[in-house]
Amino acid sequence: MSPAAPGDVPGEAGAPSTSVALDCAYFDAWRCRSCTLLATPYERQLAEQQARIEALLPEMPWDAPHASAVGGFRNKAKMAVAGSVDAPTIGILAADGSGIDLRACPLHEQPIVDAMPVLEQLVRDARLTPYDVPNRRGELKHLILTASPDGELALRLVLRSTESLGRLRKHLGLLDALPLASVSANLLPQHKAVLEGDDELLLAGSGVLEMRVNGIGLRLRPRSFFQTNTAVASALYREATAWIDEADPASLLDLYCGVGGFALHAARAGRPVAGVEVTAEAIDAARETAAAMGADASFTVGDATSVDLEGARAPELVVVNPPRRGIGELAGRLEASAVRRVVYSSCNPVTLAKDLAAMPGLRPVRGRVFDMFPHTEHAEVLVELERA
Template sequence: MVQLYESARKKQPPQKPLTLTIDELDHSGTGVCSTHQPVVFVEGALPGEEVRARVYERKKRFWRATVEQVLKPGAKRIAPFCPHFSQCGGCQHQHIAQLPMLEYKQQAVDQLLNKVGGVTALNWQAPLSGSDQGYRRKVRLALDARTGKGKSSVHLGFRAQGSDKVVDISECKVLTPPLQQLLPDLRSLIKGLGCVRHIGHISLLDADNQLQLCLRLTRPFPEMDRQALKAFSQEHGCTVLLQTEAQEFEHLTSDHQFASYRPVDELSLDFRPTDFIQVNGSVNRAMIAQALNWLDIKPGDRVLDLFCGVGNFALPMAHQGAEVTGIEGVQVMVEQARANALKNSLQAEFLQADLGDEDALTQLTTQLGQIGKVVLDPARTGAANVMPWLSRLNPAQILYVSCNPATFARDMGQLVESGWQVDKIGLMDMFPNTAHTELMALFSR
């Protein structure tokens, strides 16, 4: 067999940092230098600033970089409130206050929707926002307890930006106060467990009815560690769960009740540890109130809630007298939504269907009948497959809740081409200090 000779690849010398002036921010809050070719997206930079930036990704049409030094800071730059900000990947934008960042994000989203969706002169509403600290009621902590090669310490916290490295945090001011108070003793507990290496990750929850600690295990815990967890539960008044499989949980405490939250004052929704809920309780309630108001929900309205989860939108609408059908792809969440309707003595129908499957959508058309109003709250991938079907369903109004402006712009373009118009639109600051940008838009024909 012939063996071809291949010369060793030459080591590329380290690239020198660039000196750039930032022109604007994109919809994630990342600085943009459009005068450089190709355009450079610079993390941690603000409009008008001159920065020294290190490029970490080069594409044909754009580069990505991170700030090494701010040479000429902008007037809106502020000092971060967290001591871990420069290393931790949990927050990206503590270098600018909340309201100025929302203004920049709205400008960027407006430009994006104009460019991709072909829509101008949007009717922007005031953004929904709350406190930028103490808001996060649910969080997953990463854990690094590997040993060997001189490494024997345990790191508990969040992953560094663009890295698998776990930043060991001593505090996190974006967590709700009860979770902040739990963190120091939790660190001591975890680092003292004998089988700490068999913990995949740790979830914390500040529900309306309980504090919850959930450990994802890769193998069963020994009795000594189980007793330590029980003692922690009793001392801090929290529920402790051990997760061994995707939907299998062992309660270490006597309290086996579901965690719950209130989307509106009159309702309480239960959820499992793996069910999706919004992490920002106050903005979630404001979002629901705005949805009810924009759609003008009244008794007798026929409403379809797509990607309905455990009933976050559907059940408040049913509470106002609407005839609601919720569609969700995950069967266990459909079952939980039905249980929540029963718990709150509400009439609502919940069905399981794959909303990315055209055959399933066709079957739903016959099953649903005439629908007057639609709410959809898809994942970051959006709902491209649903858009043509919605046009055929022909409701009077569509309320689209998006956690990704890029996929929303794509989906909006389909609706506009089918004759829909954007009546109103507004940002929602569900994750302050981060690159996440969420929005709500109302469409009509």
């Protein structure tokens, strides 16, 4: 099976056609139906997605949606491990808890697909017993592999305990064939439907994967969040930066800033920026990137919803990039503040609509859809708001 050629919106400079569908034997065989829209032509996916989002949100001018490659776009593989030590499956779990092997999933970037046979060998040689969900026994729960634009990889093994760490360390040489920047073990002793636990042990490498996006080397540590579609994320950052540059604010605050993507792109114009994020690991990474750039940027660990926005201390422009639940009470605080402009990046148009309704004093002036997750109804939406 092979992904089709990359696609983008017809008419956009240098954009190839989106008319070719993705060939996926897993989907055709009903082994995996996660890509619920895969049977829908990609141009139609985009058009229907745009119509759904426009119907949810207030009226505003819309730029043409930014499309994705239809295959080979995912920079992260979150793979459940099941089966046996000698015959592991690496993919997803069926409803009964058995494994469905998806190691050649055509959504993943090629370095991830190429690494899968080596990871299978590691499971077998290090005797990493796959976790049996129905019977609640075994050790290896997930393999999480992230690829950078430069072709480097970061590997995380989610384990039930430290029982297999000795064997794992003994066989790490198997991974020498892979361009790994980081290998870590995450400990998840509980039997619950989550991807990772609280404890992370670095086993090899620097513990940092550099994601070079639009010339900025964003640093990802094992628990850092980054968009799963690097090419579309790059376009999202470029668009937001263009809007910010047009507004030319004297001060900018990036809330839910993660590793600093929006703030550090905006900082390249020489303006001072600040960011707030609850995850200390992400803030450390943002500070390191800012120092490497020589940017006038400060980053703080904290709750984005409780940042001081009052009076003269209010920044002129605020960027928000919240999780799926939206910004909640922060919407009311932005509405009551002296903030003149908001750039809102949302992965959930439903909560975006709710948040916009709570900020009637901030008028939507333009929006654009970024298809971060082709073949599904999920999308990233960028909206610019200005004080009415």
